[in-house]
Amino acid sequence: MKAQLIDRLTRYVKIDTQSDPTSSATPSTNKQWDLLNLLAQELEQMDVATDIDDNGYLFATLESNIDYDVPTVGFLAHVDTSPDFNATNVNPQLIESYDGEAIKLGDTSRVLDPAVFPELSNLKDHTLMITDGTSLLGADDKAGVVEIMEAIQYLLEHPEIKHGKIRIGFTPDEEIGRGPHKFDVKRFNADFAYTMDGSHFGELQYESFNAAEATITCHGVNVHPGSAKNAMVNAIKLGEQFDSLLPDAEVPERTDGYEGFYHLMNFSGNVEKATLQYIIRDHDKKQFDLRKKRMLEIRDDINAHFENYPVKVDIHDQYYNMAEKIVPLQHIIDIPKRVFAKLDITPNTEPIRGGTDGSQLSYMGLPTPNIFTGCGNFHGPYEYASIDVMEKAVQVIVGIVEEVANNNNDN
Ligand SMILES: [Zn+2]
Numbered sequence: 001m002k003a004q005l006i007d008r009l010t011r012y013v014k015i016d017t018q019s020d021p022t023s024s025a026t027p028s029t030n031k032q033w034d035l036l037n038l039l040a041q042e043l044e045q046m047d048v049a050t051d052i053d054d055n056g057y058l059f060a061t062l063e064s065n066i067d068y069d070v071p072t073v074g075f076l077a078h079v080d081t082s083p084d085f086n087a088t089n090v091n092p093q094l095i096e097s098y099d100g101e102a103i104k105l106g107d108t109s110r111v112l113d114p115a116v117f118p119e120l121s122n123l124k125d126h127t128l129m130i131t132d133g134t135s136l137l138g139a140d141d142k143a144g145v146v147e148i149m150e151a152i153q154y155l156l157e158h159p160e161i162k163h164g165k166i167r168i169g170f171t172p173d174e175e176i177g178r179g180p181h182k183f184d185v186k187r188f189n190a191d192f193a194y195t196m197d198g199s200h201f202g203e204l205q206y207e208s209f210n211a212a213e214a215t216i217t218c219h220g221v222n223v224h225p226g227s228a229k230n231a232m233v234n235a236i237k238l239g240e241q242f243d244s245l246l247p248d249a250e251v252p253e254r255t256d257g258y259e260g261f262y263h264l265m266n267f268s269g270n271v272e273k274a275t276l277q278y279i280i281r282d283h284d285k286k287q288f289d290l291r292k293k294r295m296l297e298i299r300d301d302i303n304a305h306f307e308n309y310p311v312k313v314d315i316h317d318q319y320y321n322m323a324e325k326i327v328p329l330q331h332i333i334d335i336p337k338r339v340f341a342k343l344d345i346t347p348n349t350e351p352i353r354g355g356t357d358g359s360q361l362s363y364m365g366l367p368t369p370n371i372f373t374g375c376g377n378f379h380g381p382y383e384y385a386s387i388d389v390m391e392k393a394v395q396v397i398v399g400i401v402e403e404v405a406n407n408n409n410d411n
Helices: 002-013 032-045 118-123 139-157 235-244 285-303 331-342 357-364 387-406
Strands: 049-052 058-062 073-078 093-095 128-130 166-171 192-196 210-219 261-269 273-282 311-319 384-386
Touching: 002 128, 002 139, 002 387, 032 049, 032 058, 032 139, 032 166, 058 139, 073 139, 073 357, 073 387, 139 166, 139 192, 139 384, 139 387, 192 357, 192 387, 210 235, 210 285, 235 261, 235 273, 235 285, 273 285, 285 311, 311 357, 331 387, 384 387
Parallel strands: 073 166, 073 192
Antiparallel strands: 049 058, 058 166, 093 128, 128 384, 210 273, 210 311, 261 273
């Protein structure tokens, strides 16, 4: 299977599918169709029925081969790659039985160094796919796409493996936060799903952040500094005051685990007008709501000193902790856990300090935990994929559908 994984991943990563946050179209870039159309064609060649919509959501069905009803399981991966780094002319390099030493990336001065990326020491003797240092690899999430395609191929070649109806979804624009945006949960029509979009071996994730973004706009009054006394209001100072009233220690650089934060991402302006952009993150819904409330209280505190309310706060929720939707459906977590146990994989269920497509899909009615793909250092030139771990991920997919069929799972 390794040779097939290498071949498929090589072919897919060479197709530029970078998404674009400045575009309002779906998919955000036309080039994502290049891979979507190829996948549709390859699925049809395997006699797997596909249905694709105008927004670039490619769904496919592998029909049940048993005569009793079991839940329909979905597997999802996104076809786009990150806009954060060059994604054209990806030139993947293969390292056979990795010796655990630092690897120089192509002709560049970049080095994939286990001293910097300690998780590489777990990949000794693995076959790795890496970049030539000039682009990202795009294994995020083409490794997930490959794993799902290979699992389908495997199931077709092994009809003795019993499974219910399986739904496949390849989706656009995850990297710009719009993966679930036009995902038609009804059309997908699965009872639950898994995104193949995690990183390290063993990851099984079903807890994400609750997430919001906040824009603080401060309106000042600009007067000649020579005659400014009791007249000038400096918007920059208002912005500084606002930020200083947030707790010092609750920032990304000083938190981990279940600790939430306020992250000031951008602060720009002049005397007349200043804008501060924050993201707010917390796993706990109550704490999350309190964080948003705190911003409004700071606004009111500052505004109380002025007549025309110079500080405005605009908060938008982005996604919620999927645990709230998934944990009550314990079997969705237990199924992959049993599969991991059979394959001797230690599950790592640490909460994600971020979100996945599953964070939104779970709230749209499709509970969707996330599973490892075997790749790391996403979104940049140090990205890599372990073909050995990818092989395990394929076994996990096959194991899940088998487990669902054999347990005649009772939802
Ligand atoms: Zn991804």
